[in-house]
Amino acid sequence: MNRKQFLTEVEQRLSPLPAEVRNELLSDLSQHFDYGLVNGKSESEIAIELGNPEDIAREALDDPNAVWNASSPPLRQGSFARNLFTFLGLMFLNLLISIPIMATLWAVWASLAAVAVSFIAAPLLAVTDYELNSTFYPAKFFFSITLTGIGLLLLPGVRYLLSLMVKGTVRYWKWNQTTLRGAY
Numbered sequence: 001m002n003r004k005q006f007l008t009e010v011e012q013r014l015s016p017l018p019a020e021v022r023n024e025l026l027s028d029l030s031q032h033f034d035y036g037l038v039n040g041k042s043e044s045e046i047a048i049e050l051g052n053p054e055d056i057a058r059e060a061l062d063d064p065n066a067v068w069n070a071s072s073p074p075l076r077q078g079s080f081a082r083n084l085f086t087f088l089g090l091m092f093l094n095l096l097i098s099i100p101i102m103a104t105l106w107a108v109w110a111s112l113a114a115v116a117v118s119f120i121a122a123p124l125l126a127v128t129d130y131e132l133n134s135t136f137y138p139a140k141f142f143f144s145i146t147l148t149g150i151g152l153l154l155l156p157g158v159r160y161l162l163s164l165m166v167k168g169t170v171r172y173w174k175w176n177q178t179t180l181r182g183a184y
Contacts (some may be wrong), residue, residue, distance in 0.1 A: 002043045003033045006053055013057030025060055083182075090176055102169060109165055113158045119151025 001009075007026055014022045029050065036046035050056065122144035130136050 001047045003030075003047070006033075006043075006047045006050070009053040010057055013054060014060060016061060029056075083180075086180060086182075090179060094176070098172065102172070105165060109158070109161055112154065112161065116151045116154040116158050119147040119154065122147040122151070 007029060010029060011022065011026055014025065017025075032050060033043065033046050036049070037043070041049075123141070126141045126144040129140070
């Protein structure tokens with residue numbers, strides 16, 4: 001079974017789900033295919049590793065804790081004290097641990113992106129240096145070309161890291177919202 005067949009079958013079986021939830025699950029499965037293909041696996045091997053599409057859909061539809069399940073009870077409305085302690089706990093978790101770690105990770109990403117862009121622009125700086133000083137140093141020019149190559153190699157990694165950072169940040173934000181609403 002190839003990727004398209006696998007995802008089509010799962011999508012058909014998940015038709016009772018809201019489109020947003022169904023698309024998120026299909027996106028996760030598609031990412032498994034992308035990761036497997038990058039690691040040299042065939043689409044049929046990846047489909048076998050993921051399992052039977054019917055089982056995947058049944059598991060997603062039978063999840064009693066899922067917010068989207070039409071048969072599940074509404075979100076819990078706890079006591080004021082429980083809601084207050086949940087809010088305070090999340091606030092301290094976010095302020096003391098999560099936000100500093102996320103800010104550090106985003107700063108690392110921004111610095112890697114700046115390095116990649118500046119490496120790519122290195123020949124422009126070498127030409128500008130030549131224009132200003134009227135002295136041409138071949139070693140300096142060839143070094144700037146080397147930096148451009150390194151920058152071009154870094155760029156896909158920086159882009160992939162950005163997608164991971166965005167997904168992780170969004171998932172963490174959604175987890176915070178779900179926890180505050182009492183569906184944990």
